[in-house]
Amino acid sequence: MLVDANQSQPPKISAQTKRTWRRVRHTFSSGGVAYRRHPQSGELEIALIATHGGQRWQLPKGSREAQETSIETAIREVEEEVGLLTRHEAFLQTIDYWYWDTHRKEVPELVHKTVDFHLLRVVGGKLSDACYEVDAVGWFSFEEAEAMLTFSGELDVMKLAHARLAGEPPA
16 A cells, blocks of 8 residues: 555545554553542542543553553553553453554654553642643543543443443443
């Protein structure tokens, strides 16, 4: 498949594109559904981050460093991106997705990203958007987060976390 350098959007990622694209970059990340109980109401809340000028609300996540486990990455990324100290409670789900990386590239690069998500209980720290990658952070109820999350895979993860915390069997 040829990519027109003057084309404003890279080609749609089809099953054929995934099979035949010459170079695919595989990346592995971990993230967390960091939760707490609201100090006054006792309602469960989760921390979300906004990126891309505040247009994308998502769960905190990031790339694994050398010799780092998935759990260690999730805990580190939550601390770096939102300033919270957490304790691992459970593995939730692995999601994967494909996208075109067009940032500073003459020819778009096809990326296959795999992300492990973990349930993390907040045990300290203070919510902060000091990370250069993050435009805003906030505490949100699960219902608010459901309306805000940009990506369907992360929405599924968040729903799984909510069901687990509510003691419901997985769907």
